[in-house]
Structures are given as structure tokens and as C-alpha cells.
Amino acid sequence: MNHKGLLIIVSGPSGAGKGTICKELLSRDQSVLVSVSATTRTPRNGEVDGESYHFMNRETFLSMIDEGGFLEYACVYDNYYGTPKQFVIDQISAGRNVLLEIDIQGALQVKKKYPEGVFVFVLPPSMKTLKSRIEGRGSETPESLNKRLSSAFTEIEYIKNYDYFLVNDTVCHATDLLQAIITAEKCRVDADIEEIVSRFKEETKNA
Amino acid sequence: MNHKGLLIIVSGPSGAGKGTICKELLSRDQSVLVSVSATTRTPRNGEVDGESYHFMNRETFLSMIDEGGFLEYACVYDNYYGTPKQFVIDQISAGRNVLLEIDIQGALQVKKKYPEGVFVFVLPPSMKTLKSRIEGRGSETPESLNKRLSSAFTEIEYIKNYDYFLVNDTVCHATDLLQAIITAEKCRVDADIEEIVSRFKEETKNA
Numbered sequence: 001m002n003h004k005g006l007l008i009i010v011s012g013p014s015g016a017g018k019g020t021i022c023k024e025l026l027s028r029d030q031s032v033l034v035s036v037s038a039t040t041r042t043p044r045n046g047e048v049d050g051e052s053y054h055f056m057n058r059e060t061f062l063s064m065i066d067e068g069g070f071l072e073y074a075c076v077y078d079n080y081y082g083t084p085k086q087f088v089i090d091q092i093s094a095g096r097n098v099l100l101e102i103d104i105q106g107a108l109q110v111k112k113k114y115p116e117g118v119f120v121f122v123l124p125p126s127m128k129t130l131k132s133r134i135e136g137r138g139s140e141t142p143e144s145l146n147k148r149l150s151s152a153f154t155e156i157e158y159i160k161n162y163d164y165f166l167v168n169d170t171v172c173h174a175t176d177l178l179q180a181i182i183t184a185e186k187c188r189v190d191a192d193i194e195e196i197v198s199r200f201k202e203e204t205k206n207a
Numbered sequence: 208m209n210h211k212g213l214l215i216i217v218s219g220p221s222g223a224g225k226g227t228i229c230k231e232l233l234s235r236d237q238s239v240l241v242s243v244s245a246t247t248r249t250p251r252n253g254e255v256d257g258e259s260y261h262f263m264n265r266e267t268f269l270s271m272i273d274e275g276g277f278l279e280y281a282c283v284y285d286n287y288y289g290t291p292k293q294f295v296i297d298q299i300s301a302g303r304n305v306l307l308e309i310d311i312q313g314a315l316q317v318k319k320k321y322p323e324g325v326f327v328f329v330l331p332p333s334m335k336t337l338k339s340r341i342e343g344r345g346s347e348t349p350e351s352l353n354k355r356l357s358s359a360f361t362e363i364e365y366i367k368n369y370d371y372f373l374v375n376d377t378v379c380h381a382t383d384l385l386q387a388i389i390t391a392e393k394c395r396v397d398a399d400i401e402e403i404v405s406r407f408k409e410e411t412k413n414a
Contacts, residue, residue: 121396123403127410156407164394165403177394184391187371187384189328196330196372200363203334 005092011107012122013152015134017168022101024175041079072109121162212299218314219329220359222341224375229308231382248286279316328369
């Protein structure tokens with residue numbers, strides 16, 4: 001197993017169920033940490049700074065952008081949201097796996113800054129399921145439902161930028177697949193392999 | 208999941224335990240088939256043609272070499288051994304996973320002919336374990352033991368040509384890792400992804 005931690009990016013169209021899979025993964029695997037986003041929006045009732053979000057003012061956020069302090073960020077309805085880079089780098093160096101649940105535009109930004117991340121695209125079992133899941137939320141007008149479906153149509157093309165895809169047929173099965181991907185990635189022959197080879201060569205001399 | 212099967216090459220130094228891991232994998236996972244080698248050596252008592260080996264005469268073997276009919280082959284003590292290519296290609300096209308347990312020189316030959324294979328290097332937990340495993344076989348002289356250990360020393364450098372490595376601490380754990388690698392590889396975004404994208408786009412029109 002490699003000693004360095006992984007950055008696992010779970011992404012996909014809205015309604016594919018990436019949030020539920022991530023929640024299930026976190027409840028199963030204590031070695032995986034979730035990355036807490038930073039935001040300039042006002043905390044809502046019950047939200048805890050450093051847990052729900054890192055709350056910060058606009059000035060701090062903008063200067064962090066200038067310093068390259070985010071793996072990705074976006075401005076939504078005049079509020080900024082972003083993934084602080086240092087936390088992720090520190091945890092990975094300490095051998096911990098960091099999970100990032102993020103939309104496709106965000107994932108593409110992360111890929112530019114951290115291409116060695118493990119990029120996983122979550123697909124709904126079918127577009128019909130996607131439609132009924134979004135409808136089931138009850139919060140969509142026919143127009144916004146159509147908008148979401150048509151973005152899913154466009155967004156699926158981005159799957160080619162990912163390393164893995166998984167079909168969210170059941171949360172349990174999809175999480176099994178995600179766990180297998182993490183286990184396999186820890187077995188990948190990568191830059192750290194030199195260390196393992198050296199250890200074995202050293203041991204051979206003393207065997 | 209991808210529809211095409213995988214060619215899984217399990218390889219590593221003699222004594223690392225690749226044979227035991229492959230046996231355990233085959234007993235657990237019915238979707239994995241083992242590739243049967245061809246050989247020019249005489250069948251031993253109880254060996255069944257097409258099961259233990261594909262037995263063939265030297266002339267047939269040599270003409271198969273000429274026709275590029277082997278993924279790899281070697282001549283050991285004047286007998287030829289090789290992996291027939293057609294069987295592997297047929298099974299993979301039919302969506303089946305084929306397992307090849309093979310030494311490092313053979314794996315390097317397969318890599319040239321089928322680079323899209325999944326190359327897994329099996330490591331013993333330590334060189335001390337490797338030494339005691341080879342000694343435990345009771346069939347080695349001190350000279351041949353030293354020879355095996357010194358080839359393990361050289362061979363471990365070839366790990367860089369592999370996709371994955373796993374440490375054979377226990378057969379059960381190592382087989383878990385191998386199964387995770389197979390599961391993850393079936394989720395890889397590869398050339399077949401176009402088909403999945405098209406299916407979703409088609410469904411979107413009808414959703």
C-alpha cells in the first residue's frame with residue numbers, strides 16, 4: 001500500500017446521488033475525511049464554523065483566490081464557495097484520504113491543480129431515474145426540471161475527463177464500488193514505488 | 208461497468224505466493240477464468256489435455272510462434288511453454304475476465320502485446336518471509352536458494368512496469384486487494400465510454 005493519502009473527487013450531474021454515496025462512504029470508512037468548503041455566505045441557524053463551512057468575509061476569500069489558496073471555487077448568487085488547498089495537501093501528506101463531493105465544473109478545476117486525484121463520475125441508473133429523483137425533491141418547476149435534465153445531457157460528455165465511473169443503482173452497491181476504487185488506488189504503482197523497492201533491497205542484504 | 212472483460216496478469220518473484228492468491232481468487236469469483244498454457248512437454252500422469260495444459264508437438268508450437276499466436280512463450284529445459292492468444296482475446300471480447308499467473312519475463316512479453324492488461328505485482332511481506340517460504344518447500348539447495356533470492360533482488364526493479372502491487376501478508380487479504388483491483392478496473396473510464404455516453408443521450412431524448 002502507498003503511504004501517501006488520496007484525493008478522491010466524487011462528481012456527476014445533479015440528482016445522480018453523489019451526496020448519498022459520499023455520506024455512506026464516510027459512515028463506513030473512518031480513514032476517509034471530508035473536505036470542508038469555505039464560503040462568504042452568512043451562516044444559517046445551527047451551522048458550525050469549520051464543520052459546515054469555513055465562514056470567511058469576501059476580502060479574505062478574494063485574497064485567498066489571489067494566493068492560489070483554492071483547489072476550486074465558484075461564485076453562486078453573489079456568494080463565493082471554494083475548497084481550501086492547504087487542508088487537502090496537509091491531510092494527504094499525512095497519509096489520509098480526502099473526499100471531495102463536487103459539481104462537474106469544480107472537478108475540472110481540481111483536475112488542473114491536482115491531476116493525481118482520483119476522479120469518479122457518478123451516473124444515475126438511467127435518465128428516467130434521474131428525472132424522477134429530481135422530481136421527487138418537489139422543489140423544481142417544470143422549467144427548472146428541464147434545465148437540470150438538459151445540463152445532465154451536456155455534462156455527461158465530461159465523463160471522459162474522469163478516471164472512473166459508477167452507476168448509482170443502489171447506494172450500497174455504488175459505495176462498494178467506490179470503496180474498491182479507493183483500495184485499488186492505494187495499490188497503484190506510482191512515484192512512491194522507489195521507496196518500497198529500496199526497502200526490499202535493503203532487507204535482501206540482511207535476509 | 209465496462210462490458211469488455213479484463214486480462215489480469217498476476218506476477219512477481221518466485222516464492223511471493225502468486226499461485227496461492229490466484230487459486231483463492233478463482234475459488235471466490237466465478238466470473239474469472241484461468242488461461243491454460245500450451246506446452247510441448249509430455250503429459251504427466253493424470254494431466255488432462257485442455258485443462259492442465261494444451262499439449263502440442265514442437266512443430267505446431269513453433270508454427271504458432273511464427274503466426275504470432277502466443278501472448279508470451281519461453282523454452283525451459285528444452286520444452287516450450289506459452290499462452291495462446293486467441294483464447295484470451297475471445298474470452299475478453301465476450302466480457303469474461305481472464306487470469307494469467309506468470310513469471311516476470313512472461314509478464315513483460317504480455318505487456319508488449321496487450322498493454323491494456325491489468326498488471327499486478329505480488330510482493331512477499333518481507334525478504335525474510337520470501338527466504339523462509341522458499342526454504343519451506345524443502346526442494347532447494349543453499350546455492351539454488353541464494354540464486355532465487357538474488358533474482359528476487361533484481362526482479363523487484365520490474366515492479367515499475369506494473370500497474371498495481373500488493374503485499375502478500377495473508378492470502379485472504381491479498382486476494383481482497385486483487386478483487387478490489389478487478390472491481391475498480393471494471394469502473395475505469397476507457398475507450399468503451401462512448402457507448403455509455405450515447406446510451407444516456409438516447410435515453411434523455413425519451414425521458
